[in-house]
Amino acid sequence: MKYGYFDDDNREYVITDPQTPYPWINYLGNEDYFGLISNTSGGYTFYKDAKFRRLTRYRYNNVPVDTGGRYFYINDGGDIWSPGWKPVQRQLDSYECRHGMSYTKITGSVNDLEAETLFFIPGGFHGEIQKVTLRNKSKKVKKVKLFSFLEWCLWNAEDDMNNLQRNYSTGEVEVEDSVIYHKTEYKERRDHYAFYSVNRPINGFDTDRDSFIGLYNGFNNPRNVLNGESSDSIAHGWSPVASHFIEMELQPGEEQSVVFMLGYVEVDKENKWESKGVINKKPARDMISLYDTAEKVDAAFDDLKASWDSLLSSYLVESHDENLNRMVNIWNQYQCMVTFNMSRSASFFETGIGRGMGFRDSNQDLIGFVHQVPERARERILDIAATQFEDGSAYHQYQPLTKRGNDAIGGNFNDDPLWLILSTVSYIKETGDFTILDEMVPFDNDESKAKPHFDHLKASFYHVVNNLGPHGLPLIGRADWNDCLNLNCFSEDPNESFQTTNNKMGKTAESLMIAGLFVLYGKDFVELCKVLGKDEEAAEAQRHIDAMEEAVKKDGWDGEWFLRAYDYYGKKVGSDENEEGKIFIESQGFCTMAEIGKDEGLCEKALDSVKERLDSPYGIVLNNPAFTKYYIEYGEISTYPPGYKENAGIFCHNNPWVMIGETKIGRGDRAFEYYSKIAPAYLEDISELHKMEPYVYCQMIAGKDAYKPGEGKNSWLTGTAAWNYYAVTQYILGVRPEYNGLLIDPCIPTGWKGYKIKRSFRGDTYEITIDNPESLNRGVFSLILDGRKVDGNLIPYAGDGKIHSVQVIMGK
Amino acid sequence: MKYGYFDDDNREYVITDPQTPYPWINYLGNEDYFGLISNTSGGYTFYKDAKFRRLTRYRYNNVPVDTGGRYFYINDGGDIWSPGWKPVQRQLDSYECRHGMSYTKITGSVNDLEAETLFFIPGGFHGEIQKVTLRNKSKKVKKVKLFSFLEWCLWNAEDDMNNLQRNYSTGEVEVEDSVIYHKTEYKERRDHYAFYSVNRPINGFDTDRDSFIGLYNGFNNPRNVLNGESSDSIAHGWSPVASHFIEMELQPGEEQSVVFMLGYVEVDKENKWESKGVINKKPARDMISLYDTAEKVDAAFDDLKASWDSLLSSYLVESHDENLNRMVNIWNQYQCMVTFNMSRSASFFETGIGRGMGFRDSNQDLIGFVHQVPERARERILDIAATQFEDGSAYHQYQPLTKRGNDAIGGNFNDDPLWLILSTVSYIKETGDFTILDEMVPFDNDESKAKPHFDHLKASFYHVVNNLGPHGLPLIGRADWNDCLNLNCFSEDPNESFQTTNNKMGKTAESLMIAGLFVLYGKDFVELCKVLGKDEEAAEAQRHIDAMEEAVKKDGWDGEWFLRAYDYYGKKVGSDENEEGKIFIESQGFCTMAEIGKDEGLCEKALDSVKERLDSPYGIVLNNPAFTKYYIEYGEISTYPPGYKENAGIFCHNNPWVMIGETKIGRGDRAFEYYSKIAPAYLEDISELHKMEPYVYCQMIAGKDAYKPGEGKNSWLTGTAAWNYYAVTQYILGVRPEYNGLLIDPCIPTGWKGYKIKRSFRGDTYEITIDNPESLNRGVFSLILDGRKVDGNLIPYAGDGKIHSVQVIMGK
Incomplete structure (x- = not known):
């Protein structure tokens, strides 16, 4: 079942039923200021950091789903509705949501009154434009009461949820003309405020949530909307909100547009105040004046579209397959840009308060957007490299605001370093810019330890060479790409994190996935050395690669596929000898991409085993058979119910590794079959099962052992976007x-x-x-x-x- | 305006309007297993630790307020309602909520059908009983469909809110007979599960939230309740819930009771499974059988009441003032017991995920319950003392599960040590048990550093002596009792905590509040030494006390009141010289309780200044004038809007210090005036303004500088309970x-x-x-x-x- 259709000419997905199987969302903004918006206008906004500078409040996993957002209410002679159906949920006569490139347009109508709401953030602007257009399609004059509504977050999204004994006393606002200012904590250490404006006089406003909604009412039935009035309330603590109340008269056939702006302002410490207790509003007024007419807004909207024309023009395919075309030309690239901006921080599954940028994630994401914004890719590579340690190892994540590494989610993931070679080589091949290799880049953000970036790549390569196990295979460390295969963490306490607990670190557990990674990106390192004329460096590296290939063939081959690992006890993982988890996808993907044993037929055998044991109608599962009990020596992977996440779920990120492996042995049919099984446009017809947006990839689809195979989860922020784009454009389309x-x-x-x-x-x-x-x-x-x-x-x-x-x- | 009345004979507050100005709650359970329940049956339950062992999910600060709880739905021929009004919010023909001692009974009726719901946790039991009694008061047979409902929390309440990309895949349940089992993560590291049972056959059930409620429906209109059916759904990930569906036929005049149980079970690792993948249900069955009839439930309920008869019998007043009687005999003692159990962790303002037990808080709370449960008080004192350092200083909090100190919310609060003298002396005076002083108690939980408990008191005393400032007054350290007066933390970054940032620690900032504290509890230390025959110890200590009194009189007196402090620069805080914050309550309270300069009339003057400058119709504010801007040298206190929290709010905790100070100079009228201004029973008539429960104290009431003076916040978990009980029983009633x-x-x-x-x-x-x-x-x-x-x-x-x-x- 479909809930809409692709409008490729406009680069939009058009949702025609508001009750999608899960909220289907879009992202606004491309630089510092961002918004998430669902097809019923739920979601939230933030400046740079979704944890520390959250402008509007959002409640995850609420009932009903997706509660809170930028809401408009219409009271048309006592008939109450919202253009996006939610939150009022009054049946609409017509409904349409167009998710486009960094904008969303939602239109609803009731009783011959049409309301179109357009949401976008102009390039480089720290504010969201909301253009509301009302059209009287009836033959009578309509007197309409329009209410805007949003709820302020008190900046730090984590504190906002938890520290209520403080937060309920701190909320402060000002209202001047048609602008509502959110100045909570501005009095003290915050040199920033937010505002919500509208470009016409208002009949009233509200800033106190309980006054507007009523303590026991909901977003669906705010008291003041029901009563057709506002309280002109000024919030003092509790929960500050912003609502404009506008009475409009529309002649038959008349159309009127109203422009709202939700903005963020930073002020110099010296110029914070207009007068005692009154904030300096000049910067806000300046911002508002830029887009205070519908014409100015339309021009900015055209600019936004033009910027996407440019961003998406680097790689265009024209084929007989419209799903392929729309994925490659529009949606996959768009998703890559969103993962570049968000990493894994803020989606409808990631709350924006937990995770910084991943060392591994960000290097991989880069292969999906380097052709769109090469100069930003260069900066990103150098930022990442600067968090590396001198021995080549890395913090597992770093904070985008400080650009410093931290070990909040652990370190010592032994695959991390190698991804830096992938990203750097991809960047140079795309741009031809070898100067990046000469940039002086600190280790551990310590400028005194700066070395040319090339030395970081070398450190990455030799980190593996210097950390080999008993079989000459790479030690896995805390984990490799699969964060949940924790071979050195024997955890019995449910309050321990598998990513930070580290009670068995030994010198035994080895990873075949890292072995493949090493051979693959080691070859890239060798090639780079040769291009640079560093022939001795190249020869030395090649010897290590050759040795690794031999080690894999000798001790990493299980007979029909590549082993996954050796565990803490030196036992095989991912072997036919095992009762569960006999075969894993990661080592098949990387060893075949690296073409290890290709001449001896190992790659073909391994990929045939993938087809036989891991493939399913909805994609390739991570391992098989699924784990049905907890293996303390394997860790988190065995905590998931069978068929979900790393325990035999279809972890989409790694499917393209197999696709590329298939292309390495020339099997284009199979490569494309795998591609079309998980590329979301192909799943549009089964949206009821898939649940997630048919225009972007999920992190995970329930595998064949799950209760409901094919059900997607965690859409948007996944390395799947970059890898599938990379696979289909470079290795399938070639x-x-x-x-x-x-x-x-x-x-x-x-x-x-x-x-x-x-x-x-x-x-x-x-x-x-x-x-x-x-x-x-x-x-x-x-x-x-x-x-x-x-x-x-x-x-x-x-x-x-x-x-x-x-x-x-x-x-x- | 009142929303109910006190039923003193039954020790109940009876709420007669479900739409109280804020949810009015109660606590269930007294030992390891606890529940919070509002007057509309919202709230949640947990085992021991509200963060790590949360059984049911709750969303703070939601819209509408108080969403989620233990809900019963009645479908009476298509008419849908809930006995507690919420969540359905269908107008009831009658409604009554009786919050009693560790139980709550909510009764509603519609169309001559009455539904009474009784909630309690039997003593020592790890399960909550919910007895639902339906009474057909009509003259016709009624066929009623009854639905129970609760939503499981996936154990770790913090992760449950944030880690959705994992949580949405982990939920697992089993259903057998009429019992729904929540076994999420039981497969792996959890050796515990929860269950929800009912004592009769069911017509169906649901365990998948979306199946029961519908993705776009709410708690107010679950799809299956509207349809009068269940889906018999088995949750696989997403959000597991538990709902029983029971069809009942009631003859005219007939009454039927149904007993539900929400229980928690721990299982030995060896006996976790009945068979592969099937959990061991025997412990649950054993629990269920204990209370599987209404008769057994009624007997347990009688036992609970009897246990409260005993707990509350230690101190009973009989006066002409019924508000005084009910506060002293019932509600204040009850609140003290709740603060003993909860510290500051779980209320409708404290989310239960942030805070452990406070060193300072727990010592003070003890004076409110030592007469009720002296043996548990003894254990608590020794637990606290074991986290102390050898120099007398302390971690500011410790974890109840591990009983170890941690510095998550800072350390070096220089008032902390002295409270240990207060609690210990209170314990000995109540019990006559001097043996506690000989108990060997570790420092910093290190058994090798154990010393007799008496040595801990001595270390507490001398920590002040060893940390004096330029005026011979106590250095304040990070802060004293007022966590928000941060004289050594100059913070400009809004993401820094004032309690952990420490960039200016100097040897200048001194506290008059600690000076008073030292003299007061120092005298207790001296008296104790004398009783123990340690006359030299006593004399030596007395010399330090005398010196401190002189220092206060010399450099701590501002002319009409006691100074509050000297800041980092050595400037006066709380002086008439200051523009804002001229006078503070804390030093007036403690210096007059300690009777410093009493003979010279300083106490009387100081207390007259309190009356003149700090008193208001709703209580005594913390400071005056309120701070209207941020003072980086004062810290958090100046971040709050004027009139709220520590910035000139009525911080109820410190009002009894002034009451006791007044009794020290014999002014009983004024002491009692202050008492009756904040004791909640006296505020019942202004509930609309006060908002909070009229049966328990708030942490804070908005002060005279606030927008709405008299508005209460953060009820239940506050040191106010202990201090007011102590003041009224020991110093007013005397x-x-x-x-x-x-x-x-x-x-x-x-x-x-x-x-x-x-x-x-x-x-x-x-x-x-x-x-x-x-x-x-x-x-x-x-x-x-x-x-x-x-x-x-x-x-x-x-x-x-x-x-x-x-x-x-x-x-x-």
């Missing part, structure tokens, strides 16, 4: 940046006749047509660049800023 | 335990003709009649014990376990 140009290496289903790619690359543009006359999976027969044949399958970088035409014929 | 007996020292309003006290004391009982023929405030003219005149005003302890009659005539 247009891949290399140091010297674009490699053309499609690995596609045999049924495809061909497709076109438009690729911007370091200022040039390549219009590539790929034909597949022989119904092959893989193989480039000929490549013609601007009318001239090129040997091999690399389009050499021109560097002339021009448009180049490329004709590719697949063949043997 | 029956006070001393080492050798009961001192009779009333200090009452002149208008009182007399009153009676019945006091149990170390096994004896004293029936004391006090007559005031000359309309005095103070003074005992004669005291007749069992017919024989006694010199002075001390009733010597008999120790014969008998009832003794005491006749007291006041006079000069």
Whole structure:
């Protein structure tokens, strides 16, 4: 069952039923100021940090779901409704929510009155525009009472939830003209406030929640909306809110637009006050004046759309498959930009108060957006590298505001360092900018320990070499990519974190996943050294890679697939010898991407085993059989019920590893089959089961052992976005940046006749047509660049800023 | 305006309007298993620790207020309602909530169907009984559909709110017969589960929230209740709930009772499972069988009442003032017991996830309950003392589960140590048990550092002596009792805690409040030494006390009142020289309780200044004038808006210090005036303004500078309970335990003709009649014990376990 449709021309998903199986959300803002908004206008806003600078309050996991947001109420002659259906939930005559690129437009109508609400944040602006347009489609004059509503968060979102004995006394507001100012704690250490304005005179307002809603009423039936009046209340503590009350008269056929703005202002300490106790409102007035008419708002909205035209223009595919086109050209790139902005902090599953930026996460996310914003990718790489330790290891996360590493969620995850090679190499291949390697980058944020960035990559590489276990395989440390496979943490206390408890750290537990990672990105390191002319460095590194490949083949192969690990006791994990968890996806993915034992057929065997044992109608599960009891020697993975999360769930992040592995042995049909099983556009028809948005990836889909296989969870903030984008664009569609140009290496289903790619690359543009006359999976027969044949399958970088035409014929 | 009335005979407050100005709550349970319940049956339950073992989910600061609880729904032929009005909010024909001693009974009726719901936790039992009685008062047969409902918390209340990407996958239940089992995480590290049972066959059940309520419905209109059916749903992740569905037929005039039980079970690791994946239910079945009939429940309820008869029998007053009687005999003692159990952890303002037991809080709370449960008081004192450091200083809090100190909310509060003298002396005077002083008690929980408890008291005393400032007054450290007067923390960052930031620790800032505290409890220390025959110890201590008194008189007196402190720069705080915060309550309270400069008239002057500058119609404010801007050198106190919390709010905790100070100079009218201004029973008529329960104290009432003076906040968990009980019983009513007996020292309003006290004391009982023929405030003219005149005003302890009659005539 579908709840809407894709409008590709407008780059929108259009929701036509407000009662989606779960709130379907969108993100507003792209730089410092952000908002989350659901299809019924629930959600919240923050400045830079969703924990420390939360502007509006939101309650997760509430009943009903998704309670609290930017709400508009209409009282049309006593008939009360909201354009987004919620919170009032009065049946609408029509409803539509358009989630676009950084904007959302929700329109509802009742009794021939239509209300359109447009939400967006102009580029570089610290405020959210809400344009409300009322249209009287009846033949009578309508006198309408419009109420805006939002609830202020008292800045620190965590304290806001918990420290009520303080918070209930601190709320402070001011109201001047049509602007409501939220100045809680401004008197003291905060040099910032928020405001909510509207571009016309108001008939009243409310700032005290209980006055507006009533203690025992809800968002669905605020007392003042029911009564068609406002209290002009000034909040003193308790819960400050902001509501404008506007009476409007609309002639038959008339349309009126009202512009609201929710803004954030920082003020110099010296200029905080207009007069004693009265805040300096000039910065707010300046912001308001920028968008105080519908025309100015429309112009800003056009600018926003134009900026997305530009951001999304680097890689465009034109194929017979509209789901593929919309994923690659629009939604997957869009999701990559959101994960760049949010990391794992704020979604409808991540509350925004717990997690900083992950070392591992952020390096991987980068492969999904480096082509869109290369200069921001460069900054991100250097920020991450600066938190690394001299021995190559890393804090597992760092804070975006301070850019310093911390061990709040542990350290000593031995895969972490290698991801820095992936991100750096991806950046250089995309941009050709080798100067990043010469940047002086601190270790552990200590400037006195700065070294050229290249040395960080070397430290990453040798961190593995210096931490090998009994089989010559990489020690896993606290965990590798799978945070929940905790081989050195034997925990019996339910209040311990598996990520920070560390009571068995030994020198035994080894990871085959890191082994594959090492061979794969080690080769990248070697290639980079060669490009830089560091041949000895390259040769030395190659010897370690060769040794690792041998170790994997000798002690990492279980007969039909790659082992997952050796545990604390030196026992095999992910072996046919095990009763449960016989096979895991991660080592199959990385060892086949690294092509370990490819010539001996190990890759093909391993991938066939994946197909046989891990594949399901909804994607590839993480392990099989699922764990049905707690294994103290494995840790968190075995705490989940079978089929969920790391315990045999379809952890979408790692599915593209297998897709790429399949392309490495040329099996394009299977690679694309895996792609289309989890790419959300393909799941639109089963939205009732999938539950999550059909336009973005989930972290996890319930696996075949689960109660309801195919049910998605934790949409939006997942490394899945970057990895699937990387897999489909570079390895399936096969247009891949290399140091010297674009490699053309499609690995596609045999049924495809061909497709076109438009690729911007370091200022040039390549219009590539790929034909597949022989119904092959893989193989480039000929490549013609601007009318001239090129040997091999690399389009050499021109560097002339021009448009180049490329004709590719697949063949043997 | 009143919302109910006191039923003193039953020791109940009876609420007759469900829409109280704020949820009015009660506590269930007295030992390990607890529940909070509001007058509309909102609230939650936990085992021992409100953070780590939360059984049911609760959302603080929700809209509507108080959402989530133990709900019963009645579908009576399509008419849907709840006995507690909420959550359905259908208008009831009758409503009554009786909050009693550890139980709550809520009764509602609609259309001649009455539903009575009784909630309590039997003594020592780890389960809550819910007895639902339906009475058909109509003349027709009624077919009623009854639904129970609660929502499970996934044990760790903090994680439950925040870690949704995990929690949404972990929920697991089992259902067998009429019992719903919540076994989330039982598979792994939890050796405990919860259950919800009912003592009759059911027609169906639900354990999946969305199945029962519907994603977009609320607690007020669950889909299955509306439809009169259940889904027999089994939760797999998301939000597990428990709902029984029972169809009942009631003849005209018939009454039926149904017994529900919400229980907690711990299981040995070896006996966790009945069979693979099936939990061991025997312990639950055993619990259920104890109370599986209405008769068994009624017997347990009688036992509970009897236990409160006993707990409340130690001190009974009989006076002309029914508010005084009900406060002293029932509600104040009851609140003291709740603060003993909860400290500051779980109320409707304290979320239960943040705070452990306070060193200072717990010592003070003890003076409110030592007469009720002396053996538990003894244990508490020793637990607290064991967290002390060898130099006398203390962790500011410790965890009740581990009993270890931690510095999560700071340390180095220089008042902390002295409170240990107060609690210990109070304990010995109440019990005569000097053996506590010989108990070997560790420092910093290190058994190797154990010393006799007496040495802890000495360390407390000398911690002040060893930490004096430039004026010979006590250094304040991080803060004294007023956590928000932060004289060594100059904070500019809004994300810093004033309690843990410590960037200016100097040797200048001194506290007059600690000076008073030192003199007062120092004298107790000296007296104790003398009783123990440690005369040299006593003399040495007395010299320090004398010096302190001189220092206060020399540098701590501002002319009309006691200074509050010297700040980091050595400037006066709480002086007429200051522009704001000229006078503070704490130093007036403690210096007058300690009688510093009493002979010179300083106490009288100081207390007159309190009357003139700090008193208000709703109590005594903390300071005056209120701070209107942020003083970085004063810290958090100046962050609050004027009139709230520590910034000139009526912080009720310190009002009794002034009451006692007034009794020290014999002004009984004024002492009692202050008492009756904040004692909640006297505020019943202004409940609309006061908002909070009229049967328990608040932490804070808005002061005269506030927007709404008299508005209460943060009821229940406050040191106010202990201090007011101590002040009214020992210093106003004036029956006070001393080492050798009961001192009779009333200090009452002149208008009182007399009153009676019945006091149990170390096994004896004293029936004391006090007559005031000359309309005095103070003074005992004669005291007749069992017919024989006694010199002075001390009733010597008999120790014969008998009832003794005491006749007291006041006079000069």
